[in-house]
Amino acid sequence: MSFLEKSFEEAKELDRDDPLNFTRAEFHIPSKVDLASTHLVDKINKSQLSTDEDSIYLCGNSLGLQPKRTATRIIQHLNTWATQGVQGHFKPLEDSPLPTWLNADARAARMMAPIVGAEEAEVAVMQTLTANLHLLMSAFYKPDIRGRHKIILESKAFPSDHFAVETQLRHHGLSPETSMVLIQSPDSEDNVIPTSHILSVIEAHAQSTALLLLPGIQYYTGQLFDIPTITDFAHKHGIFVIWDLAHAAGNVPLSLHDWNVDAAAWCTYKYLNSGPGAIGGLFVHSRNSAVTKAITDEKPEEGYQNRLAGWWGNDKKTRFVMANKFHPVRGAAGFQLSNPSIIDITSVTASLEVFEMAGGIVPLRAKSLRLTAFLETLLQRDMPAEQRALFRVITPADPAQRGAQLSIRLRSGLLDTVMHVLEANGVILDERKPDVIRVAPAPLYNTFQDCVGFVKAFSAALEAACKEQSA
Numbered sequence: 505m506s507f508l509e510k511s512f513e514e515a516k517e518l519d520r521d522d523p524l525n526f527t528r529a530e531f532h533i534p535s536k537v538d539l540a541s542t543h544l545v546d547k548i549n550k551s552q553l554s555t556d557e558d559s560i561y562l563c564g565n566s567l568g569l570q571p572k573r574t575a576t577r578i579i580q581h582l583n584t585w586a587t588q589g590v591q592g593h594f595k596p597l598e599d600s601p602l603p604t605w606l607n608a609d610a611r612a613a614r615m616m617a618p619i620v621g622a623e624e625a626e627v628a629v630m631q632t633l634t635a636n637l638h639l640l641m642s643a644f645y646k647p648d649i650r651g652r653h654k655i656i657l658e659s660k661a662f663p664s665d666h667f668a669v670e671t672q673l674r675h676h677g678l679s680p681e682t683s684m685v686l687i688q689s690p691d692s693e694d695n696v697i698p699t700s701h702i703l704s705v706i707e708a709h710a711q712s713t714a715l716l717l718l719p720g721i722q723y724y725t726g727q728l729f730d731i732p733t734i735t736d737f738a739h740k741h742g743i744f745v746i747w748d749l750a751h752a753a754g755n756v757p758l759s760l761h762d763w764n765v766d767a768a769a770w771c772t773y774k775y776l777n778s779g780p781g782a783i784g785g786l787f788v789h790s791r792n793s794a795v796t797k798a799i800t801d802e803k804p805e806e807g808y809q810n811r812l813a814g815w816w817g818n819d820k821k822t823r824f825v826m827a828n829k830f831h832p833v834r835g836a837a838g839f840q841l842s843n844p845s846i847i848d849i850t851s852v853t854a855s856l857e858v859f860e861m862a863g864g865i866v867p868l869r870a871k872s873l874r875l876t877a878f879l880e881t882l883l884q885r886d887m888p889a890e891q892r893a894l895f896r897v898i899t900p901a902d903p904a905q906r907g908a909q910l911s912i913r914l915r916s917g918l919l920d921t922v923m924h925v926l927e928a929n930g931v932i933l934d935e936r937k938p939d940v941i942r943v944a945p946a947p948l949y950n951t952f953q954d955c956v957g958f959v960k961a962f963s964a965a966l967e968a969a970c971k972e973q974s975a
């Protein structure tokens with residue numbers, strides 16, 4: 505038996521004994537035939553032929569797979585709309601698992617709060633990630649050019665975050681040259697940034713910095729930052745901290761309230777499986793949202809000290825009075841602007857039902873740690889030595905410093921062929937030019953056998969890429 509054959513046997517046992525193996529059946533897994541199809545396949549209504557082999561989908565860091573119950577819940581929502589029209593806003597239906605549209609945001613926040621370790625009132629399911637980062641900055645970034653005006657972020661931040669910071673500065677009449685501080689990794693090749701380095705940059709700019717914006721998990725390297733330590737250190741220096749949790753929410757346990765995080769935003773289409781561009785999440789620590797007064801003619805700013813407001817942020821009791829006196833909802837919900845897309849919210853909560861079935865983020869993380877460690881072991885143990893020399897895992901080896909994802913840097917020039925061969929073998933993951941592939945086993949639907957299948961296909965892909973290079 506080859507190494508890989510032995511590993512397949514081992515993986516089968518691990519999958520069989522996995523207490524969370526039942527959640528995979530909750531998802532639509534694209535088959536290899538589906539992926540090769542150039543037609544619109546009715547996957548939702550027609551069950552897959554038993555001869556169709558599942559693809560190996562390791563791309564939940566980019567777009568999570570679709571829970572089967574999403575369609576059920578969305579059809580229930582569409583039926584509510586079809587039968588009730590505008591009454592759907594207020595009229596509860598006895599046998600419906602869905603709330604009235606008026607209460608859909610509150611239920612979504614309640615279900616989302618444990619995912620990020622927040623109090624229910626500290627979470628709002630609203631807008632999208634970049635929009636929420638802008639809203640948070642509009643609320644909490646109050647630069648003073650003679651005092652605190654700088655924003656610190658990492659030099660390889662996701663471009664949207666970089667653009668958001670740059671334009672916030674310009675919006676305030678400031679220049680990125682003087683007010684934007686970029687944390688460069690001391691290791692320019694792999695871009696991993698030690699906590700000590702982040703702290704030293706904060707310290708160096710402590711007197712002039714107003715805001716720190718960092719990702720919980722770095723999208724390129726997969727590094728999980730030490731959120732409590734960094735937050736605490738920044739606070740000691742009077743700096744407000746916002747975390748971009750795009751790659752962390754639904755991936756690793758978070759304790760935003762207890763870690764005293766000021767504010768955070770995340771998307772729901774990665775590990776939270778809510779569909780491309782679905783509505784995002786926002787956290788505002790209870791310390792930072794205490795606004796209780798209505799707008800008065802004398803002191804209008806007291807009603808919304810720190811936010812741009814919209815009618816959906818207004819207390820439900822007076823929202824429909826239309827009196828143009830803003831009474832914010834307590835907590836993060838008071839940052840809402842518009843009435844949310846119920847199709848979106850229904851999709852998010854359908855997925856959060858699956859998280860609840862799994863027992864929440866803690867058991868999922870336990871499985872995730874085992875899955876990613878298994879993948880790492882296979883890469884070291886089962887690939888021939890000459891192939892191991894062709895790549896390097898750049899994600900930190902310490903499980904406490906990473907989530908599900910391993911980022912693999914390939915020797916220069918191999919990426920295109922490797923991706924092509926993986927795809928031809930029904931393996932879906934993503935690339936980051938020039939040389940990195942990101943492999944993310946998601947514990948809700950990936951298996952130990954997926955990890956072996958990937959390593960087998962990766963080995964074949966490297967072989968093909970090397971042959972092509974030497975031809």
Ligand SMILES: Cc1ncc(COP(=O)(O)O)c(C=O)c1O
Pocket residue numbers: 632633634635662664665719723748750751771781
């Ligand atoms: C780390 C990070 N920040 C921001 C974004 C932008 O998200 P959105 O398009 O939802 O605003 C992404 C998207 O993938 C991301 O990965």
